[in-house]
Amino acid sequence: MISKSLFTKLGPQSIWIVALLFLIAAVVPLLNLALPESHPLHVPSYLVGLFGKYLCYAMLALALDLVWGYCGILSLGHGAFFALGGYAMGMYLMRQIGTRGVYAHPTLPDFMVFLNWEELPWFWLGFDQFWFAALMVVAVPGLLAFVFGWFAFRSRVTGVYLSIITQAMTYALLLAFFRNDMGFGGNNGLTDFKDMLGVSLQSDGTRAALFSATAVALGLSFLLCSLIVNSKFGKLLVAIRDAESRARFLGYRVEHFKLFAFVVSAMIAGVAGALYVPQVGIINPGEFAPANSIEVVIWTAVGGRGTLFGPIFGALLVNGGKSYFTAAYPEYWLFALGGLFVLVTLFLPKGIVGVLSQLRSAAQKQLGQRASAETGAKPEAAE
Amino acid sequence: MKRFIRHVALLLAFALCAVPAAQADEELTHLISALANGKLKEMPAKISALEKAGNSKIVPLFEALSAGTLFYRKADKAVFITRSSADGITLMAPLTLQEQGVTTKKSLKKIKVNNKLRRQLKTAIANLTLLSPDVSLRLSAAKELFKSSDPAVLPLLEEALHQESDASVRQAMQESYAAMTLRTQHASQQHRLDAIETLKAMGNQQALSVLTGFVASASEPEERDAATSVIASINKRLARWSVAQNVWYGLSLGSVLLLAAIGLAITFGVMGVINMAHGEMVMIGAYTTFMVQEVIRNSFPGLFDYSLAFALPLAFLASGAVGFAMERGIIRFLYGRPLETLLATWGVSLMLQQAVRTVFGPTNKEVGNPDWMSGAFELGAMTLTANRIWILAFAFVVFAVLLVVLRRTQFGLEVRAVTQNRRMAASMGIRTPWIDALTFALGSGIAGMAGVALSQISNVSPNLGQLYIIDSFMVVVFGGVGNLWGTFVGAMTLGVANKFLEPYAGAVLAKILTLVFIILFIQKKPRGLFALKGRAVDL
Amino acid sequence: MSPKEKQPLLYLNGVSVSFDGFKAINNLSLVVERGEMRAIIGPNGAGKTTMMDIITGKTRPDEGEVFFEGDTDLTKYDEADIACLGIGRKFQKPTVFENHSVYDNLALAFDEDRGILANLFHNETRSRRGRINEILDTVRLSHRKDFLASELSHGQKQWLEIGMLLAQDPKLLLVDEPVAGMTDAETVETANLLREISKNHSVIVVEHDMGFIRDLDVKVTCLAEGSVLSEGSLDHVASDEKVIESYLGR
Structure with a gap:
């Protein structure tokens, strides 16, 4: 009964995408681990790592799309939620190093020993437990989004003002995390991780498992976002995006709806960051850089905002392009990225997926009109 | 050397x-x-x-x-x-x-x-130069002796003092004499009391350290009390001056912020266009200065002191031209879609940065200060550096000129007409697209001129613009969009606030606190300090 | 009748508000009874829209009192609260959700729980669908049910917005210039529509179109410079010297 109503609410397209992501999560590790390297279908480990990273980016873009594409909140600070999730995971991984650090201190991470700290700061307590770290991965970004959004939406900061202060937020966090006395490793961030849940991060098995986890997490996030945007709540988000005051005069507490979407989005971003850190092996304040957050916006814009598949597609496409460019023509990557910003905003405001679905619906409409013309029921011309 | x-x-x-x-x-x-x-x-x-x-x-x-x-x-x-x-x-x-x-x-x-x-050489040099016919030499020698504690110099200093005719040198000699008197404790009590008075008049950090040393070793209670009370009064005076110094630093930072933000106040504030490439306009101005100086160094070395005078109009034209091209090529297609404008101009900023990096290389470029921009002078117990004074003055002049242009010229009238009611302006025969492009070019050109000024106090690198863009937006948003005076007050307030926080919180934390303050402030007054009120602003 | 129901529905007394020294509303007093339809006329800048802003909580008055149903002080609430209290508003410029279908526009306006959870786990019911279809008939948009609102003509958007007010089922409808930009035929239709609506609801209509006001055939209030200039039947108001002076012209 529940699954049936779920199915009707989501529509076949979303079901396919989720199924595909789960399939990838199951098959890719198999192709990586079970097949010998000489086999044509073997997926090399470096590709597993690379695509694992891309899937994290896709999840971040999906999170941004929920607030930007559906609710019109252009956050230029989503990188901050991603980074906070990453730091929460990084802190867990740091505590897992134990005595294997350079200074072999049983509880203190190396950088604290280096700074002559005597004991673990209070906010590092509990991070030796995976469940606690996993909780913080969603709780910390969620809390920041809640506090920030509470103030911002309640006082009706919208449009570019909101964008600019979200940028200021991530910039302030960037400066703060650079400070050594913040207790997050300063400039160098957190790195030299050894293992996670008792298994080495370096092993192929762990990497494949992380890839699977990311693909599953992306699939679940997609499912969650689909459920939200296809509910009446989702329609209301779009309504708020298009005519905020109309929604307000209909009696909706617009700020609560925005806040809910913003917090959910921040939590998804936090999970993406947490999955990203063990795969790349480092988290540092650079992740808070405002430029990073704006790059997420372009992934979403290229793929197509206001569609859920668009940002995933865009993140994979742009990052694939980035990997290719920075290897082949490192000089020209920023030209390409900058040009992409300009071209997409000028010529593809709905993104690639948006344009495709527009074409499809236009074709359908034409078909429908032809059909109705044939049956003689002339549609009334809109005056 | x-x-x-x-x-x-x-x-x-x-x-x-x-x-x-x-x-x-x-x-x-x-x-x-x-x-x-x-x-x-x-x-x-x-x-x-x-x-x-x-x-x-x-x-x-x-x-x-x-x-x-x-x-x-x-x-x-x-x-x-x-x-x-x-x-x-x-x-x-x-x-x-x-x-x-x-x-x-x-x-x-x-x-x-x-x-x-x-140390011996120093004293010897002082001895020799105290009687030199050259005034500046005598002055520096007299000042040099302040730190000396060689009682043997005293007679020489007395003699020099006796002969001295220049007032400032005399004063410096008297001060050094007083310091030495107290340090060596050779003179009579009256001499020492006089010396304390002299140092009181001097009233700076140096005098303070001499007096503190004296109190520690003084034997006569009367002298000690006199010195102690003078120390207290000097401390009070220095505290007042340090407030003044902070205000000065704050105004100086504020003038830099104003310069960086004032072009934005036009493009964002007046036209409502979010130009994320604004920082790059500043950067182009700074690189123009660099190129002008290169040409002058290689071909007309004598003109170096005038390099900034050449750079200003060129930077205005260069950045203005880039701005003009941007408006015609990109922004005009995006009016009414501020978020898209933001993204497209960000793209432009990435390309401009990379272009500069490709042409000039990623490293910092050396931009020299002309003679009149270097040096410093003292006012009471604070130090004012020449380049900061010039930049403050320049920022004020640019601001004033801009006000005049917008309020008193035909162009300004048309700009205001277009921004208030585009369709009405168009039907009155104003060529609105042309005004849009020129206004944007004006804002960009001013950013270029800001770049000339900033090249004098910060590193000229492809990242120059990125350093200022967020601050500039903060200033404009804080001051209130669409209001040049708001930008002015915003820049100065943020500059001073930042510098007053710095001694307590450190530079980075002060900056973070300022950002947090602005974020909270915008919650309270979403439209800035000087918001335009009216019915149905957002409908 | 309970004492509460004897009270007027809307009661404004001595309301003033100014923007940067300009008095948009100056000591305005107005009473609207239950079931009444009231037309408000007045020159541009008379404070008609600002008055609506004050009633719906968008603007806070500097002084004066605004009461709804006798004892609800509207100055203490914001837009969403006031909408839930039962005051609906149509904007001067038709404002509908352009990217939603006509049906969805009405469904979003439909009078039901405005909470987050209720909207996340919302299910369509037959009675709701029936009610929305009735409203579609009332505002003459049944044949446009599945069109996007952005595909409607200007007049249809005005009607859709009125339909959304009906779906919201408020006690009082504020309708700002409903026939601006409409053809003559549409104007007549709109007058009929509003008269129909006023059978079950109280309505305040702001309009410049005198023919339309005459069609409505209700009590008229003329505002000028932020206060009431004249009040009564249209003929009474139209013959008032002050009204002729400041609004109608000779």
Whole structure:
């Protein structure tokens, strides 16, 4: 009964995408681990790592799309939620190093020993437990989004003002995390991780498992976002995006709806960051850089905002392009990225997926009109 | 080193005018060559002898000895002042400073010196220069003596004071005399009380440290009390001055923020266009300055002091042209879609950065300060550097000119008409697209001029613009969009607030606190300090 | 009748508000009874829209009192609260959700729980669908049910917005210039529509179109410079010297 109503609410397209992501999560590790390297279908480990990273980016873009594409909140600070999730995971991984650090201190991470700290700061307590770290991965970004959004939406900061202060937020966090006395490793961030849940991060098995986890997490996030945007709540988000005051005069507490979407989005971003850190092996304040957050916006814009598949597609496409460019023509990557910003905003405001679905619906409409013309029921011309 | 050369040159001029005293010179030469052989232990005596025998002519030699550039030739033990140059080491005669050819380092041996000797040399130099006919030399000598505690200098200083006619030198001598009086405790009680009064009038950090030292060792309670009360009053005065100094630093930072933000106040504030490439307009201005200076250095070195005067209009034109092209090529298609404008201009900013990086390289470029931009002067107990004063003045002038342009000219009238009611303006015969493009070019051009100013105080690199873009937006948003005075007050407020936070929180934390403050402030007043009120602003 | 129901529905007394020194509303007093339809006329800048802003909580008055149903002080609430209290508003410029279908526009306006959870786990019911279809008939948009609102003509958007007010089922409808930009035929239709609506609801209509006001045939209030200039039947108001002076012209 529940699954049936779920199915009707989501529509076949979303079901396919989720199924595909789960399939990838199951098959890719198999192709990586079970097949010998000489086999044509073997997926090399470096590709597993690379695509694992891309899937994290896709999840971040999906999170941004929920607030930007559906609710019109252009956050230029989503990188901050991603980074906070990453730091929460990084802190867990740091505590897992134990005595294997350079200074072999049983509880203190190396950088604290280096700074002559005597004991673990209070906010590092509990991070030796995976469940606690996993909780913080969603709780910390969620809390920041809640506090920030509470103030911002309640006082009706919208449009570019909101964008600019979200940028200021991530910039302030960037400066703060650079400070050594913040207790997050300063400039160098957190790195030299050894293992996670008792298994080495370096092993192929762990990497494949992380890839699977990311693909599953992306699939679940997609499912969650689909459920939200296809509910009446989702329609209301779009309504708020298009005519905020109309929604307000209909009696909706617009700020609560925005806040809910913003917090959910921040939590998804936090999970993406947490999955990203063990795969790349480092988290540092650079992740808070405002430029990073704006790059997420372009992934979403290229793929197509206001569609859920668009940002995933865009993140994979742009990052694939980035990997290719920075290897082949490192000089020209920023030209390409900058040009992409300009071209997409000028010529593809709905993104690639948006344009495709527009074409499809236009074709359908034409078909429908032809059909109705044939049956003689002339549609009334809109005056 | 520069100062040394100046001293040398002055001395040289003096030496040429002086009546040659051949006999005295011969004795000097003898004493000088004695420096080449002998032990460190014997040096104090030799220096005293030189000091007694010589006059200010010996000062360059003392300075060279102190700086470690006095050598003797191994072959004949002749003593030289040396200067390293491209093709080896240039030798100069110790008294006349005439060049004596170039040699290699191997053939020379350095005349050793230690810190004790350096102190002695310093006093000796002061002694010699206190009576020099050159005012600036006497002044620096008098100031130098403030830190000395050699009671032997006192009589000399007294004599110099007696002869001195220049008021500022006299004052410096009196202050140094007072300091020495207190430090050495040789004089009478009345002298010491006078000295305390003199230092009270001086009232700066130096006076404070002399007085603190005096209180620690003073034996007479009356003097100690006098000194203690003077210390308290100086501390009070210094606290007041440090507030003033902070205000100055704040205004100085504010003027930089104003310069960076004022172009944005036009493009964002007046036109409502979010230009994320605004920082790059500033960068283009800074690189224009660099290129102008390169051309001047290579072709017209004499014009270097005027380089900024050439750079200003060129930077205005360069950034203005880029802005014009941006408006025509991109932004005009995006009016009414502010978020898209934001993204497209960000793209432009990435491309401009990379273009500059490709052409000029990723490293910092050296942009020189013309003479009139360097140096500093003191006002009470605070120091004002020339470049900061000029930038403050420049920011004010740009702001004033902009106000006049927008309020008093036909162009300004048309700009305001277009921004208030585009369709009405168009039907009145104003070419609105043209006004849009020109307004945007104006805002960009002003950013370019800001770049010229900023090149004088910060590194010129492809990232220059990124350093200022967030701050600029903060200023405009804080001040209230669409209001130039808001931008002005916003820049100054944020500058001063930042500098007042810095002593307590440190530079980074102060900046973070300012950002957090603005974020909270926007919650309270979403439209900034000077918001335009009215019905249905957002409908 | 309970004492509460004897009270007027809307009661404004001595309301003033100014923007940067300009008095948009100056000591305005107005009473609207239950079931009444009231037309408000007045020159541009008379404070008609600002008055609506004050009633719906968008603008806070500097002084004066605004009461709804006798004892609800509207100055203490914001837009969403006031909408839930039962005051619906149509904007001067038709404002509908352009990217939603006509049906969805009405469904979003439909009078039901405005909470987050209720909207996340919302299910369509037959009675709701029936009610929305009725409203579609009332505002003459049944044949446009599945069109996007952005595909409607200007007049249809005005009607859709009125339909959304009906779906919201408020006690009082504020309708700002409903016939601006409409053809004559549409104007007549709109007058009929509003008269129909006023059978079950109280309505305040702001309009410049005198023919339309005459069609409505209700009590008229003329505002000028932020206060009431004249009040009564259209003929009474139209013959008032002050009204002729400041608004209608000779």
